Amino acid sequence: MSYAMIGFGKIGQALARAFARSGIEISVATTRDPESFASDAAAIGPQIIPTTLAEAVKADVILLAVRFESHPDVAKTLPTWQGKTIVDVTNAYGVIPEELGGLPPSRFVAQAFRGGRLVKGFNHLAAAILAGNPAVNGGRRVVFLASDDDGAAAEIGMLAEKLGFSPIQLGGLSEGGLLVQARGNSWGQLIFKDLVNFG
Numbered sequence: 001m002s003y004a005m006i007g008f009g010k011i012g013q014a015l016a017r018a019f020a021r022s023g024i025e026i027s028v029a030t031t032r033d034p035e036s037f038a039s040d041a042a043a044i045g046p047q048i049i050p051t052t053l054a055e056a057v058k059a060d061v062i063l064l065a066v067r068f069e070s071h072p073d074v075a076k077t078l079p080t081w082q083g084k085t086i087v088d089v090t091n092a093y094g095v096i097p098e099e100l101g102g103l104p105p106s107r108f109v110a111q112a113f114r115g116g117r118l119v120k121g122f123n124h125l126a127a128a129i130l131a132g133n134p135a136v137n138g139g140r141r142v143v144f145l146a147s148d149d150d151g152a153a154a155e156i157g158m159l160a161e162k163l164g165f166s167p168i169q170l171g172g173l174s175e176g177g178l179l180v181q182a183r184g185n186s187w188g189q190l191i192f193k194d195l196v197n198f199g
Contacts (some may be wrong), residue, residue: 001060002027002028002058002059002061003019003024003025003060003061003063003159004025004026004027004029004051004056004057004058004059004061004062004063004064005026005028005055005056005060005062005063006028006029006030006056006063006064006066006074007030007038007063007064007065007066007067007089008028008029008030008040008041008052008065008190009065009066009095010096010127011065011089011122011123011127011130012036012063012065013040013044013131014043014127014128014129014130014131015018015063015065015089015122015130016041016044016048016146017044017045018043018130018131018134018163018165019045019047019048019163020044020046020047020048021045021133021163021164022163023047023145024047024162024163025049025064025192026039026047026048026049026057027049027050027051027055027056027057027093028048028050028051028058029050029051029052029053029055029148030053031053031073032141034050034051034052035050035069037050037138038050039174040129040139047106050094050194053074053077054077055077057074057077057190059084059085060083060084060085061085061086061155062084062085062161063087063089064086064088064089064090064109064112065089065090065120066071066090067090068090068091068092068095068105068109070094071088071090071109071112072112072121072190074131075112075113075114079118080114080115081114081115081135082116083115084113084115084116084117085117085118085119085152085155085156086109086110086113086116086117086118086119087115087118087119087120087121087122087123087156087193088106088109088110088118088119088120088123089121089123090105090123091123091124091181091191092105092108092140092181092182092183093107093182093184093185093187094184094185095127095180095182095184096185097183099188102148102176104177104178104181104183105181105182105183106118106120106146106173106177106181107173107177108149110148110173115151116151117147117149117151117152117155118147118148118149118159118173118175119145119146119147119149119155119156120144120145120146120147120177120180121143121144121146121156121160121167122160123180123191123193124143124144124180124188124190124191124193125141125143125192126181126192128145128150129141131195133164133178134163134165134166135164136196137196137198138198139166139196139197139198140156140164140165140194140196140197141164141165141166141168141197142165142166142167142195142196142197143160143165143167143168143169143172143194144167144168144170144176144180144190145160145167145168145169146169146170146171146172146173146175146176146179146180147156147172147173147176147177148173148174151170155189157169166196166197166199168197169188171180
């Protein structure tokens with residue numbers, strides 16, 4: 001299984017730290033030349049591989065850590081996303097619901113990535129918390145996942161566990177997913193909830 005992340009801002013770098021801490025290699029790309037962020041990647045760890053967008057999208061699992069407004073540009077990189085799992089880490093805060101055609105943000109994103117399996121995840125924690133060690137006082141920090149594809153949700157759940165988190169499946173994007181999606185100027189009920197599973 002190969003992993004790539006599109007976007008290397010605060011959230012992208014926080015996720016990169018989780019991969020490095022767990023010894024899992026991940027390619028990272030932005031719209032910029034890889035050399036422009038190579039030193040930041042190297043500072044996190046050798047598992048973080050700067051690459052081009054064209055190379056990054058060859059991965060099996062792609063974490064989308066860009067601004068919500070930028071996701072259509074990423075989606076245009078491939079004619080089809082068949083066989084790929086996309087993890088939507090974006091937040092559509094401030095985006096007018098009418099611009100999304102009445103759809104929950106992640107279902108709107110899923111439409112752009114034709115053929116791909118989309119999972120909402122890793123977006124509800126602030127970057128500083130996401131970057132920290134998920135082992136907390138004998139428990140594991142919770143990450144929420146939602147998808148209309150049970151297989152993809154299970155796959156990303158296993159990844160979350162490898163990264164040291166405790167995944168909680170919320171169900172489909174239009175139901176449980178709304179708990180971790182911003183709508184207009186309102187945050188979902190679980191956004192910013194820093195929970196720890198001691199089970």
